[in-house]
Amino acid sequence: MRQLLxxxxxxxxxxxxxxxxxWGAWQHQRVVLDHLQRCESLDQFKHALSNSAPWVGxxxxxxxxxxxxxxxxxxxxxxxxCMQHYAxxxxxxxxxxxxxFCDARPAGGKxxxxxxxxxxxxxxxxxxxxxxxxxxLHAGVPLLLEAGVHFPGLHSGDATRVALEAYPxxxxxxxxxxxxxxxxxxxxxxxxxxxxxxxxxxxxxxGHEQLPVRxxxxxxxxxxxxxxxxxDSMDAVLCMLQAAWADQQHxxxxxxxxxxxxxxxxxGWIVGA
Numbered sequence: 001m002r003q004l005l006x007x008x009x010x011x012x013x014x015x016x017x018x019x020x021x022x023w024g025a026w027q028h029q030r031v032v033l034d035h036l037q038r039c040e041s042l043d044q045f046k047h048a049l050s051n052s053a054p055w056v057g058x059x060x061x062x063x064x065x066x067x068x069x070x071x072x073x074x075x076x077x078x079x080x081x082c083m084q085h086y087a088x089x090x091x092x093x094x095x096x097x098x099x100x101f102c103d104a105r106p107a108g109g110k111x112x113x114x115x116x117x118x119x120x121x122x123x124x125x126x127x128x129x130x131x132x133x134x135x136x137l138h139a140g141v142p143l144l145l146e147a148g149v150h151f152p153g154l155h156s157g158d159a160t161r162v163a164l165e166a167y168p169x170x171x172x173x174x175x176x177x178x179x180x181x182x183x184x185x186x187x188x189x190x191x192x193x194x195x196x197x198x199x200x201x202x203x204x205x206x207g208h209e210q211l212p213v214r215x216x217x218x219x220x221x222x223x224x225x226x227x228x229x230x231x232d233s234m235d236a237v238l239c240m241l242q243a244a245w246a247d248q249q250h251x252x253x254x255x256x257x258x259x260x261x262x263x264x265x266x267x268g269w270i271v272g273a
Contacts, residue, residue: 001025003034004247005057006166006240008232011132011139015040017184021048022236024244031244033217036224036233042139049147051161056250056257058166058243059144060235061136062125063154064268066112069126072101079154079266080145087142091135095128115264120170120273152256154268164246164257164271168238171272174210175203182231189229197226197234204241213241213248246271 006022013019019039024031039045064079065086076082086094102110111124128134150157152164172181181196183189201222204215215237217225225233249258256263263269 001054002160002247003051003053003055004031004240004244005055006236006238006243007057007059007061008168008235008239009045009059009061009136009140011061011135013040013042013045017230018232019045020232020236021045022233022240024240026244026247027216030214030216031241033215033221033237033240036221036236042143046143046146049143049149054160056162056164056243056247057149058164058239058241058246058271059140060166060168060239061140062114062122062133062268063137063141063151063163063165064114064264064266065125065137066114067264067266069098069101069112070266072112073097077266079268082266083141083145086138089138091128091138094134094138098126098128098134101126114267116267116269116273120167120270121173122167122170122270122273151268153259153263153265162246162250162257164243164259165268166239166242167270167273168235168242170270171211171238171242172200172234175200175208181234182229184230186229193229194226197229197231200234201225204237211241213244215241242271 004024008020010017010019021037023035024033039048070082075085111126113124123133125137126134144163148158149161149163150159176196179196181193181200203211207214246257258271259269
């Protein structure tokens with residue numbers, strides 16, 4: 001049976017701020033959460049990716065850069081070549097080149113965006129702070145490439161291990177609107193955010209008109225997700241559900257796992273956006 005995977009990624013994982021991976025599988029039209037796996041280093045994440053069992057995974061990190069930015073910098077416009085060039089740079093070089101690009105642009109339009117950012121409501125993938133998604137791309141995509149996984153619409157690999165770009169905030173907003181459900185800052189881990197996590201989990205388990213996939217889990221697992229005030233565990237499960245939706249699309253005959261057939265093969269696309 002093919003496993004389903006959701007990954008809340010960190011470019012600099014630690015014991016306090018680990019990469020969280022949610023593993024599950026289909027069972028009678030619902031997704032059953034099997035377990036959460038914490039990776040406290042990129043080496044542990046790399047080892048987790050070596051799992052040879054078939055899986056479809058949703059990863060909360062960008063898989064591409066805006067075409068406008070790539071063209072401006074004169075980088076390769078082939079996705080693999082672009083990612084290989086990007087991986088060869090240091091984080092300091094990335095920050096300096098991206099900052100120079102932004103500094104030359106007018107206020108309100110500093111960052112270049114991918115086409116998927118609008119419908120997904122996601123941060124630009126060139127952003128290096130709050131959140132540092134540019135560094136997440138820099139850390140994560142090379143490890144996925146090294147693992148030999150398949151990137152639908154971007155790069156062919158092992159078709160039994162499929163990596164898709166996910167964004168948990170997209171589905172969380174469908175349920176909660178502008179309400180926040182998480183914070184890494186202890187002082188901001190409020191009762192309101194706790195209630196929001198409970199409401200979000202209720203929608204995931206019992207169904208919601210804006211969520212196409214339902215979740216099945218134990219009471220202990222529900223308690224653990226609610227108790228994680230950082231939201232990392234919740235986000236990993238949301239990514240797993242987005243991977244499940246993509247798997248549904250593939251089983252229905254969609255070759256790109258629900259990604260648009262006309263998506264930009266340099267920029268990539270957030271599944272379900």
